[in-house]
Amino acid sequence: MTNTKIKFENVEFTYIPPSGRPVRALERLSLDVAENEFVSIVGPSGCGKSTLLYLLGGFLPLEHGEITVDGRKVSKPGPDRGIVFQHFALFPWKTVRQNVLYGLERKKMDAAQRDELAQKYIDLVKLTGFEDSWPAQLSGGMKQRVAIARTLVTDPDVLLMDEPFGALDAQTRGILQEELLAIWGLTRKTVLFVTHDVHEAVLLSDRVIVMSARPGRIKSTVNIDLPRPRNSEVTRSQNFASYCDEIWGLVREEALVASGIKT
Amino acid sequence: MKKLAIRYLPIALIILFWEFASRAGLVSQDVLPAFSAVMVRLWELSAGGEMLVHVSASLLRISSGLGLGIIVGSALGFLLAASITAQRLIQPTLTFLYPLPKSALIPVIIIWLGFGNSAQIMVIFLGSLLPIVLGAYNGAKGVENTLVWSARSLGANAIETEYQVIIRAALPDLLAGIRVALALSFVLLISSEMVGAQQGMGFLVAFLGDGGDYAGMFAGAFVISAIGFAADRAYLALYHHLLRYREA
Numbered sequence A: 001m002t003n004t005k006i007k008f009e010n011v012e013f014t015y016i017p018p019s020g021r022p023v024r025a026l027e028r029l030s031l032d033v034a035e036n037e038f039v040s041i042v043g044p045s046g047c048g049k050s051t052l053l054y055l056l057g058g059f060l061p062l063e064h065g066e067i068t069v070d071g072r073k074v075s076k077p078g079p080d081r082g083i084v085f086q087h088f089a090l091f092p093w094k095t096v097r098q099n100v101l102y103g104l105e106r107k108k109m110d111a112a113q114r115d116e117l118a119q120k121y122i123d124l125v126k127l128t129g130f131e132d133s134w135p136a137q138l139s140g141g142m143k144q145r146v147a148i149a150r151t152l153v154t155d156p157d158v159l160l161m162d163e164p165f166g167a168l169d170a171q172t173r174g175i176l177q178e179e180l181l182a183i184w185g186l187t188r189k190t191v192l193f194v195t196h197d198v199h200e201a202v203l204l205s206d207r208v209i210v211m212s213a214r215p216g217r218i219k220s221t222v223n224i225d226l227p228r229p230r231n232s233e234v235t236r237s238q239n240f241a242s243y244c245d246e247i248w249g250l251v252r253e254e255a256l257v258a259s260g261i262k263t
Numbered sequence B: 001m002k003k004l005a006i007r008y009l010p011i012a013l014i015i016l017f018w019e020f021a022s023r024a025g026l027v028s029q030d031v032l033p034a035f036s037a038v039m040v041r042l043w044e045l046s047a048g049g050e051m052l053v054h055v056s057a058s059l060l061r062i063s064s065g066l067g068l069g070i071i072v073g074s075a076l077g078f079l080l081a082a083s084i085t086a087q088r089l090i091q092p093t094l095t096f097l098y099p100l101p102k103s104a105l106i107p108v109i110i111i112w113l114g115f116g117n118s119a120q121i122m123v124i125f126l127g128s129l130l131p132i133v134l135g136a137y138n139g140a141k142g143v144e145n146t147l148v149w150s151a152r153s154l155g156a157n158a159i160e161t162e163y164q165v166i167i168r169a170a171l172p173d174l175l176a177g178i179r180v181a182l183a184l185s186f187v188l189l190i191s192s193e194m195v196g197a198q199q200g201m202g203f204l205v206a207f208l209g210d211g212g213d214y215a216g217m218f219a220g221a222f223v224i225s226a227i228g229f230a231a232d233r234a235y236l237a238l239y240h241h242l243l244r245y246r247e248a
């Protein structure tokens, strides 16, 4: 039996905007993620997927329920949980290298070691030669590679990804998905991956969680029994297609509820 | 070269027309002395060392007032953005000060602080404060959550995040606020020197005007606009240098 890495227990979250009505984003949500598991979360827009990641990241105050990582309660952000956002969130005033170095600045190592490590991850995400570019000079795909390198270089146990490829064109997305599979094969982290793309979820994950329309709960879980290591070849199998169909059906039901067509 | 010629053509034409209008008697020389006469006075005032005394007095005041405004204003703006308590404490005063034309304060401040440098410095400081506070505040408030969260999950604590991310990300707005303050400072400098000083460009222009030396007065005004123009250009160059990462 594998160890539980992340545990959500009866987590609830309500946004209370300064003006306007409170929004209940998550309701009694429980979820276990095993060590080194790759779990994707899909669900209709506004169902609370980002909120779930932000709570685990320690960015939002948790008022009801409990979230633990390795049995320890999450209370604030920390370098054990790295995050990659849809819109990259690079520091625009830092070059590629400086962005990647940011998380290393507080680690006890000498400058040469830091530079070497940063270079290793810049190479890993195939940005060799762009070390001194500003983010503004890079394409969306390249920016997301920087963000991934910046997060991985600090070697977090848990990787949170909030629609990391959602802002990219289809080709770039396909390439980055394969690269993420390869990198994950090398570094083996516990990954919580939010996406709207069912195909992407099936390709990458060990397990796909489908969330219900807001307030978000877990509607169902689909284990993806496809052989690893995977690459885009796997998408041509019959199994792959039926996983996609199954999950599509589940998401569609909830999307209809969310849009008020069905209750 | 051609672009440059087109840019400065209107100015050249205005000067030519000015010279012609004055020499031909279209307007009285008393009201509008000829451009060449103004340049002659400019030379006399500069060569005699008089101009330098007034220019330095003015520069000292504006740099002290604006410098103070930048330090206090950005500190206040960042504090307001970071702390609800600070906001509750300070915001009402600022809201009250906001619509008040700062030049209305000149007589009062002169009564309080007398005819030394401190009155002008105070006026410039107060006038430059608001645009700078607003620039810092809006910049810091506008920083995307994801930027702050990225820093936090890369190991930065709250204080490091404030210095390394929030203040840094607010820089474009802060610099834009300072530019507004710079322009405003010039207006306040000259108007405060006109009523409450024995030195400075505002004083010089008012003094020469009162004495009927209109060519000298225009020469003074010319120097003021030249300094203002140069200051704005220098500031813009600094602005673009500091924000060069955006211009890729």
Ligand SMILES: Nc1ncnc2c1ncn2[C@@H]1O[C@H](COP(=O)(O)OP(=O)(O)OP(=O)(O)O)[C@@H](O)[C@H]1O
Pocket: A015, A016, A017, A023, A024, A025, A044, A045, A046, A047, A048, A049, A050, A051, A052, A214
């Ligand atoms: N800062 C906020 N203030 C108020 N309500 C919010 C805030 N952020 C999110 N919400 C609301 O909470 C709900 C869940 O938001 P969340 O961003 O987690 O959804 P999501 O599943 O990530 O959606 P999407 O797929 O569109 O990214 C939404 O209905 C949203 O309107």
Ligand SMILES: [Mg+2]
Pocket: A049, A050, A051, A162
């Ligand atoms: Mg989201």
